[in-house]
Amino acid sequence: MCVDIVYGLLSRKIRKRVSRDDVNGLEQLVAKASFVHQVANSGSSVTFNCSVEGGDARVRWLHDGVPVGGGERVLRVHGVVRAHRGMYQCFAERDLDSAQAAAELRLGDTxxxxxxxxxxxxxxxxxxxxxxxxxxxxxxxxxxxxxxxxxxxxxxxxxxxxxxxxxxxxxxxxxxxxxxxxxxxxxxxxxxxxxxxxxxxxxxxxxxxxxxxxxxxxxxxxxxxxx
Missing domain, CATH: 2.60.40.10 (Immunoglobulins)
Structure with a gap:
């Protein structure tokens, strides 16, 4: 079985409503799904990296809207099977700012x-x-x-x-x-x-x-x- 990992094109910055004084001098938070197209064999591991720019932030992952992972910037999927396909999103969050990026995991021949x-x-x-x-x-x-x-x-x-x-x-x-x-x-x-x-x-x-x-x-x- 092979797995296509399609680069996540969505990289979105979200600014919360805060006062001008609060955001003055604060670097805007940016999250990117920083991996390239790759092919993985059945049973191998796939790694998603969430690259965060703009300072420290809490990171969480969703797979088709369901929380996965342990809050790390790297999410590893071991022994890829059909259930692992779908959309993966990483969210970078702090008190006044948040950002997200997404990538889709597609299955090739299985x-x-x-x-x-x-x-x-x-x-x-x-x-x-x-x-x-x-x-x-x-x-x-x-x-x-x-x-x-x-x-x-x-x-x-x-x-x-x-x-x-x-x-x-x-x-x-x-x-x-x-x-x-x-x-x-x-x-x-x-x-x-x-x-x-x-x-x-x-x-x-x-x-x-x-x-x-x-x-x-x-x-x-x-x-x-x-x-």
Whole structure:
């Protein structure tokens, strides 16, 4: 996974309402996000620097409006993941003056992250069945479904349908729907994400003593395992 750090163009000075005597001889406070465009690998650390001119000031950071950090002029983000993207603001403040600067953290290409897989269950033949998986990534991943290792065609039939969409959170969700479970539908079903040799396995189910048992199997990416 790579991360683009886009230079914060916003550098704003804010003067509070004070008397002329109060500000006479006081150097105006300026805050700048002093870093350049860079690319970081997955799991690495990203450093934001808040450069303050005009004297001593208290510094605080916000990430998408939520306080982060410990009041230092340097903010470090370790092990960058999707949740770290967004707008970072540093505020420099003193009694009579304040300033702020901002920078945006954007994600480049990211390995798929599997957020949901179907769970173990037992089914009698007859009822409808909906299996689904959800994952995120950039560009958005695409699921394929397999039965006993063989690709399931995506064209829908009266018995089976496959749908895929992106939810409001940006996750890609894929459903495999069966209108009614039949004994001949037994087998191992898996959902996979294939993107530059990354593969995520969802799970499978099989027929057993006239029941259909859903089997949970490992979630893997290129030989590794999801946490």
């Amino acid at each position: 390995a798929p992250e599997l957020h949901y897989t179907f769970i173990e269950q037992a089914l009698h033949p007859g009822p409808a069945l909906a299996l689904h998986c959800a994952a995120s990534g950039s560009p958005p991943p695409r699921f394929t479904w397999l039965l006993d290792g063989q690709l399931i065609e995506e064209h829908n039939t009266p018995q089976r349908s496959i749908t895929q969409f992106m939810n409001p959170s940006g996750d890609v969700v894929s459903y495999l729907n069966l209108t009614s479970v039949r004994p001949e539908d037994g087998g191992r079903y898996t959902s996979s994400i294939d993107k530059e040799h990354w593969s995520c396995t969802g799970g499978g189910w099989r027929q057993h003593h006239n029941l259909l048992s859903l089997l949970r199997i490992s979630n893997q990416v290129d030989g590794g395992a999801f946490a």
